[in-house]
Amino acid sequence: MKNLAIDIGNTIASRGLLFPNSLETIKKLNPIFNNVYIVSRVNSEQRERALKWFEDIDFFNKTLIKPKNVYFCFDRRDKAVFCRGLFVDVMIDDRPDVMQYLDIQTMKILFKPNKDLELIDKLFNCFIVSDWLDIATYFGV
Secondary structure (H helix, E strand, C coil), rough: CCCCECCEEEECCEEECCCCCHHHHHHHHHCCCCEEEEEEECCCCCCCHHHHHHHHHHHHHHHHHCCCHHHCCCCCCHHHHHHHCCCEEEEECCCCHHCCCCCCCCCEEEECCCHHHHHHCCCEEEEEEEEEHHHHHHHHC
């Protein structure tokens, strides 16, 4: 696997509060992938809040994600466009509706999904996790 993409909202954090072990696990994943990207759907206001939040929590130093590896889009299905262009092999997101647009070979890791659950059965190469320790265990970090 070469490239990993991760959503922010309800995946790394919810309402600005980090999920336990999220930053530590991302930091441990960073060396096993060529690139780790943030690919998140935001509006203009959320984008500015996210950028400030990254700075406030020292996100880039704590995760080893490069600031240039952050991509925002305005529509959830556009995450798939970014993932194709970035040659993403693994996507971590909380939304099955996002995952349905990803290429079939992309590994889809659903983080605590709670919406659009009827779509899960239609997803290929999809795994459900309940926390960041599950992700760390899956990748052996």
